[in-house]
Amino acid sequence: MSRRTTTTTQRTVTALDTGAGPAVAEDDPWVTTGRAARELGLRRTEFDLAVRLGRIRTRPGRVPGERRVARAEIERLRAGPDFPEALRRSVHAVGTAEGADLLGVAKARFTRLARLGLLVPVAFHLNRYRAVVWLYLADELRLFGDDEKHAALLTGRMPEGLRGLLDSGTDLRPRNWRSRHLGFLLREAEDPWARAGAVASFLDPLHVAQLVRDPYDRSHLNGFRRRPPGGANPESPGARIAADLMTARDDDEIAWLRADLASLVDEARAHRPAPRPSVSCRTASASEPLASRRPVLAPPPARPAASARRDTPAAADRAGRRGLLARWRHRTARAATSPATPG
Incomplete structure (x- = not known):
C-alpha cells in the first residue's frame, strides 16, 4: 500500500472513530456550517446567531443556499482569549424575564423599554401558543444598564413623552x-x-x-x-x-x-x-397566428355510411330474407285472384 493511500485511510478512520461526522480531509480549506459549529463548541442556534451578528464569517457553498466556513476562520476564533466561553457569551440571548433580571427592573418596565425602541431584539421565536417571544443580547442589556444616562429610565416614573408614546400603542420591536x-x-x-x-x-x-x-x-x-x-x-x-x-x-x-x-x-x-427570452423566441411567439396557438382537437370518429352498413354480412342476410318473403306474398296474391279452370 502506498504512503498516500495509508494517510487517506488513517484520516478516514480517525474521523469515524471520533464521531466527527463524514470524513473531511484536513487540508480542505472549507468546512460545512454544521461541522464548524461542532468544532467551535456552539449549539446550532448560537452558531446561526453568531453568523448573523458578524462574529463568524461565512462564504457561499457549492450548492445554492449553502454556506461554508474557512478553516482559517475557525482557527482565528479558537485562538481568541477565553475560547469558547467568550464566544458563547457574545451570542447569549435572553427573553424578557431574564433580561429584566439583568437590568434589575420589573418585566413590565423591561417590555415598555423594548416597545420604545430602547432595547433592540436580536431574534424571536414563537411559543406553543404562537405568541412572539423576543430575544435580546445579554451583553447589550448589561451595557444599557451600566450607562448612567439610562438610570432614570430604570427607576421612578417614566417621562411624560415616553408615556404618551406607550399610550398611543407604539411598539418598535418588530x-x-x-x-x-x-x-x-x-x-x-x-x-x-x-x-x-x-x-x-x-x-x-x-x-x-x-x-x-x-x-x-x-x-x-x-x-x-x-x-x-x-x-x-x-x-x-x-x-x-x-x-x-x-x-x-x-x-x-x-x-x-x-x-x-x-x-x-x-x-x-x-x-x-x-x-x-431570446429575440427569435419572442418574434416567433408574436408572429404565430392566434388560431395556430389553440389546441387542435381530434375530430370525432365518423359513423359508417349507409352503403357500408348495407354491405355487411348481417345486412345482406336480412335483405335476402325480405326479398324471399316479398316474392312469396306476390305469388299467393296472384293465385287468389286468378279465375278457376273449368272441369
Missing part, C-alpha cells in the same frame, strides 16, 4: 428587529441582485410590483427574496406570523425601503440584466 436582520442579509449578499432581493424581502409584493414594473426584472428579483427565519412550512400559521413581522408597516419605513430598492435595482441592472 421594526428594530427588521432593521437588524436587513443588515445581516446585506452583509451576506455578494451580488447586486441579492442585495436588491434582501431589501425587497421586507416589502409587501404589491409595493415591489409598483416599483419594479418590468416583469422579467421582477421575476428575477423575486428569486432573491429571503424567507423569514425559522424554516417553517410557508403555509403554516407560524410562518405567516413570521412573514407579517418581516413586512414593513410604517409609512416612513416603507418609503426608505422603496428608495433603497429602486437604487439597488438600477445598480443590479447595470451589473447584469435580468434574463429574458
Whole structure:
C-alpha cells in the first residue's frame, strides 16, 4: 500500500472513530456550517446567531443556499482569549424575564423599554401558543444598564413623552428587529441582485410590483427574496406570523425601503440584466397566428355510411330474407285472384 493511500485511510478512520461526522480531509480549506459549529463548541442556534451578528464569517457553498466556513476562520476564533466561553457569551440571548433580571427592573418596565425602541431584539421565536417571544443580547442589556444616562429610565416614573408614546400603542420591536436582520442579509449578499432581493424581502409584493414594473426584472428579483427565519412550512400559521413581522408597516419605513430598492435595482441592472427570452423566441411567439396557438382537437370518429352498413354480412342476410318473403306474398296474391279452370 502506498504512503498516500495509508494517510487517506488513517484520516478516514480517525474521523469515524471520533464521531466527527463524514470524513473531511484536513487540508480542505472549507468546512460545512454544521461541522464548524461542532468544532467551535456552539449549539446550532448560537452558531446561526453568531453568523448573523458578524462574529463568524461565512462564504457561499457549492450548492445554492449553502454556506461554508474557512478553516482559517475557525482557527482565528479558537485562538481568541477565553475560547469558547467568550464566544458563547457574545451570542447569549435572553427573553424578557431574564433580561429584566439583568437590568434589575420589573418585566413590565423591561417590555415598555423594548416597545420604545430602547432595547433592540436580536431574534424571536414563537411559543406553543404562537405568541412572539423576543430575544435580546445579554451583553447589550448589561451595557444599557451600566450607562448612567439610562438610570432614570430604570427607576421612578417614566417621562411624560415616553408615556404618551406607550399610550398611543407604539411598539418598535418588530421594526428594530427588521432593521437588524436587513443588515445581516446585506452583509451576506455578494451580488447586486441579492442585495436588491434582501431589501425587497421586507416589502409587501404589491409595493415591489409598483416599483419594479418590468416583469422579467421582477421575476428575477423575486428569486432573491429571503424567507423569514425559522424554516417553517410557508403555509403554516407560524410562518405567516413570521412573514407579517418581516413586512414593513410604517409609512416612513416603507418609503426608505422603496428608495433603497429602486437604487439597488438600477445598480443590479447595470451589473447584469435580468434574463429574458431570446429575440427569435419572442418574434416567433408574436408572429404565430392566434388560431395556430389553440389546441387542435381530434375530430370525432365518423359513423359508417349507409352503403357500408348495407354491405355487411348481417345486412345482406336480412335483405335476402325480405326479398324471399316479398316474392312469396306476390305469388299467393296472384293465385287468389286468378279465375278457376273449368272441369
